[in-house]
Amino acid sequence: MKTTSHPAALKVVTLASCALAAWSPLAIAGNGNGNNGNGNGNSSSNGNSSNSSDSANTNTIPAIPVGWLTAFPTVVQTGTKPTLSWSITYPSIVKDYVDIIPPATVDPKEELDVEVRVLGNGVTVSSGYSYNFVNAEAQLSFNGGNYQRIFYGTNYHVNPNTVVWSKKKVQPHQTLRFGGRYYYNGWGTTYTSSKGTQNVRTLVNGDIPPTKVPMYSAPSLEDFIKPYLDKEGRVKIGPMDVIVFMELTHSDYQQYDQGYDLQDMVLLVTFTSNQPKNNNGHGNNVDGIDSSNPGKANFMEYDTDPNVDDER
Known part of the structure; x- marks a missing residue:
């Protein structure tokens, strides 16, 4: 760990103190629509899913810089220079790790873990003066494979804390695509990412929905979407999340119909990087030296270990 002179130490203390903050894993909010988490109907998977009950979204990458800072000794006399040690993990955004190919293909840039959850199924039919939820199916295609069911049921079967599909160590360019359809007196049209339809859309935190x-x-x-939008109507999800909106009851040609609202099936896709970017304090913060650019800094004497890549 790098030690610094007193003037440099004062600057680092100020910066690090502003950056350090406690954080906790993000928990998926309830969908506010009376979903009681009683299972996911007749869902099936491709063998990579995890339907354990109430599995919380534990995104391990913080939304703000976090870390620690220590000084030794803690009490010093005038003129004494304490040694500072620190570690900071910087926030990441999902677009650093995946490419979002409009309208609804996700292409990883590096090895990632992924989990998929269902936030809500808004397909309804009218019955007199009321509306009743009907069954709908969510599908996923991995790495160009066939679309497979990851959820089937009504909105009452949705538990947003339940992981309906997951996979470890997804490799670069093993794409994820999504689709869905509803069932009422027979199957409705299937809409998928592969068909180029606008009925399936993917957005990230801060995006403005269609x-x-x-x-x-x-x-x-729909009530189940409200926890994932802020008061300005922007998407409000984790920094490593992707939200998928689907319209299942109307086609692209009916986009001006009031029923075309992209609320018929909503998924949350959470990525976790196995190599979060961080800096351990003896490289890029001061001298810019690490194993990715050895010998290119002006202050070579400050680098205690040029073989360590501080960005990893």
Whole structure:
């Protein structure tokens, strides 16, 4: 770990103190629609899924810089220079790790773990003056393979804490694509990422949803979506999450119909990097030296271990 002179130490203390913060794993909010987590209906998987009950979203990459800072000795006399040690893990965003290919293909850039959850199924049919939820199916295609069912049921079968599909060590360019359809007196049309349809859309934190997704305060917005939009109507999810909106009851040609709202099936895809980017304090913070650029800094004497890549 690098030690610094007193002037440099003062600067580092200020920066690090501003960056350090406690954090806890992100827990998926309830969908506010009375979903009681009673299973996911007749869902099946490709053998990589994990349907353990109430598995919380434990994204291990923080949304803000976190870390630690120590000084030794803790009490010093005038003129004495303490030794500082620190470690900072910087926030990451999902687009650092995957490419989002519109409208709904996710292409990993490096090895990642992935989990998929269902946030809600908004397909309904009218019955007199009321609306009843009907069954719908969510599908996933991995690495160009066939689409397979990962969920089947009504909105009452949705538990947003349940992982319906997961896979460890997804390799670069092993794509994820999504699809869905509903069942009511027979199967409706299947819409998937592979068909180039706008009925399946992927967004990340801070994105503005398509105009067909009602604003946060709109009475037509499904309750299960509200926890994932802020008051300005932007997507509010974790920094390593991707949200998938689907329209299953109307085609692209019916985009101006009031029923085309992209709320019929909503998924949350969470990625975890096995190599989060961080800096352990003796490289890029001061001298810019590490194993990725040895010998290119002006202050070679400050690098205590040029063989360590501080970005990893």
